[in-house]
Amino acid sequence: MNDEQRPRATRRAIDWLRSEVGSALLLVGVVVVALAWANSPFSDAYTRLWELPVNVDAGDLRFDMDLHDWVNDGLMVLFFFVVGLEVRQELAVGALRQRSRRLVPLVAGTFGVLAPAAIYLGIAGRTAPGGWGVVIGTDTAFLLGVLALVGPAMSNQLRIFLLTLSVVDDFIAVTVIGTVYSDNVRIMPLAVAVACLLALWLLGRAREWRSTPYVLVVVVLWGATVQAGVHPSLAGMLAGLLVPAATPEREDVVRAKYLFRSYWQSPNAGVARDVGLGLARSISVNHRLHEQLRTPVSLAVVPVFAFANAGIDLRGGVLGEAFGSAVLWGVVAGLVAGKLAGITLGTWAAVRAGLGRLPDGVGPGSIIGGAALSGIGFTVSLLIADLAFADETDAQAATIGVLVAMILATTVGALAFRIARVRFGEQSADLPVTLTPDVDVEKDHLRGAPGAPYTVVEYLDFQCPFCARATGMGKDLADHFGDQIRYVVRHLPLEDVHPQAFVAALAAEAAHRQGAFWEMHDVLFANQARLELDDLRGYAVDLGLDLAAFDADMADESLAELVRAHADSARASGAQGTPTFFLNGIRNQGSHDARTLIEGLEESLPEAAARRRS
Incomplete structure (x- = not known):
């Protein structure tokens, strides 16, 4: 490998490790190495490593912890901070923003916490009742990685549902850690921590866009919670929740x-x-911090945590003793059976109660498979196991139970997905990707040669600030392909966020009846802030249209039905927002800048596919 190839190979390796499959397999590898070291002739070195004292003095403050504590109470704060950032994103701009989309996973996630805890208490409640918290969390990274391995080839909608559900699990689990498993709370440091949370809220209210003030406050918040005796995971989650997230203006x-x-x-x-x-x-500050921390957390923080907590010495009858413990079976049953039953029942109950519906393209079999995979507790479960048990034997049994549950949950989930595929025909758990209906040169609005080899179809909203005409990407495509491309637009007015989008679409169609669709299309995008009815009538006059005919067409119900038919075709094709592009009939699922669309178009032709195969 030459010098030029080496950086490229390194980048590919890092990109693979950053993927959901890569990060999950990395964690599995780390767990195997930790177990191998802990059960080797050098196991004492493993124990001494994590018992190494690391003391830090800052004035009158003293942080007196060993290396294991620094990992669990220090590094893992970054993990929970990232979780908090993700929750805030979902609440502000993601799946939790819309009531109809958040209630079903919210109910399912709550059931997915209550059922495992009840099962654990039923089995191990007399032996070690404090361990119920071990079974309530889901390891999001492991869950999504295993889903990519054993789930349907196309499962993005199921992925979003499970991600939203695990957000609920994580929030409840971290709240439990910070309250139930914290003791000897000191008032003055706790007051400082509360002041830090208030400062984060004020920074958000002041629309502070620099990340440095947030980071400094979070560092102080961490130190205050450690000194207060509250587990800092709660501080990390709350801090992430208070960092504002928003779509770009x-x-x-x-x-x-x-x-x-x-x-x-x-x-x-x-x-x-x-x-x-x-x-x-x-x-937004939230998205920037999330992007900066996501890779180091997934490639360093979580693997180091797994390495520090998964190394159990199974020699000397420890394994046999653990399998005879009610704690182990309580953990296994709680995670595997409890998560499966709780999430499935919660989803069914929420749908039957009319609180929402299953995600588009996701069948009940896929929900059952995803519920089974949610029994992979790992990160949160291992952290709580370290806090919940005073008896070392019970802590070891719980840790082994978490690892056993991970294997069983993966097996049950893979089996559920296979049954859903073979018996119920659930080949995917995602939105459609094929344009429906196909382009009709007689009915669709088309620019370019009707027989051009490259076709771009855009579902647009005239108030969307990032559609092709608004950003200029349409011109870039035309400049690159010339007369080899045809460009088609269909309407997808997002009336919940763009109140004038529907009437603007009507104006474009009314102009079409007078042969001026593209002229009105360009004018509407040039005046996105002025799309009231009087503005639209003024544009019609400026374009030389017959105003009486324009007004009559604007009131014609058949035009409204046409716009609604376009929106129906968008949903049938898997388009949920604007802009959504279809490249030679296949929905583009990545970035929609001109360079990416050009590459996608050039790779979509049959001869390009033949070159890839060769």
């Missing part, structure tokens, strides 16, 4: 664009700094 993106143009014209350090700040300002 069009004005900020445009400002960054002009800053970059200035750098292109005059590249120097000062302008480069302005570009960096402009780019940072266009993305």
Whole structure:
């Protein structure tokens, strides 16, 4: 391997490890290494490593912990901080934003906590009642990694449902850790921690976009919770929840664009700094911190935690004693049977009660398979096992139970997905990807040669700030392909967020009846902030249209039905937002910048597929 190939191979390896499958297999490898070391002739070295004292003094404050404590109470705060960031994202701009989409996983997640705890208490309640918290959490990273391995080839909708559900699990689990498993609480440090949480809230209210103030407050918050005797995982989760998340504002993106143009014209350090700040300002603090921390947490923090907690010496009858313990069977039954029953029952109850429906494209068999995989507790379960048991034997039995449950939950989940596929025909758990109906050159709005080899279909909303006409990507595609591309638009007005989108679509169709669809299309995108009815009538006059005919067509119910038919075709094709692009009939599921769309189009032709096969 030459010098040029080595960095490329390293990048590919890192990208694979960052994937859900790669991170899950990395954790499995770390667990195997930890168990092998702990059961080798060098097991004393493993024990001494994690018992190594690491004391830090900061003025009158003293952090007196061993290396194991620094991992569990220090590094893992980053893990829970990232979880908190993800929860805030889901609440602000994700699946938890809409009531209809959040209630079913919310109920399912709650049942998925109560049922495992009840089963554990029924089996091990007399022996070690405090261990019920071990079975309530789900390891999100492991869950999604195993789903990618044993689930349907297309499972993005199921993935979103399980991610939302695990957010509920994690929030409850971290709350339990911070309250039930914290003792000897000190008031003054706790007051400092509360003040830090208030400071984070005020930073968000002040719309502070720099990440540094948030990071400094979180560091102080961590130190205060450690000194207070409260497990810092709760502080990490709450801190992440208080960091604001939002979709990019069009004005900020445009400002960054002009800053970059200035750098292109005059590249120097000062302008480069302005570009960096402009780019940072266009993305919410939450998303920036999540992007910066996601990789080190998944590739370093969680593997180190697993390495520190999974190494159990199974020699000397420990394994046999654990399998004779009610704690182990309580953990295994709680995670495997409890999660499966609780999540399945909770989902069914929520749907029957009319609180929502299953995600589009996801069948009941896939829900059962996902519920089974939710029995993979691992990270949260191992952390609580370290806190919940005073008896070392019970702690070891619980840890072994978590590992056994991980294997059984994976097996049951794989079997459930296989049955769903073979018996019930659930080949996927995702939205459709094929354009339905196909392009009709007589009915669709088309730019370019009707027989061009490349076809882009865009579902658009005239108030969408990132649609092709608004961003200029349509022009970039035309410049690249010339007369080899045809561009088709269909309507998908998002009326819940863009109140004038539907009437703007009607205006475009009314203009079409007078042969001016594309002229009105361009005018509407050039005036996205002014789409009231009087504005639309003014644009019709400016375009030289017959205003009386335009008004009559705007009131024609058949045009409204046409726009609704476009929206129905979007849903049938798997489009849920704008812009959504179909490249030669297949829905684009990645970025929608011009370069990515060009690459996707060029790879979609049959000859490109033949080249890949060869």
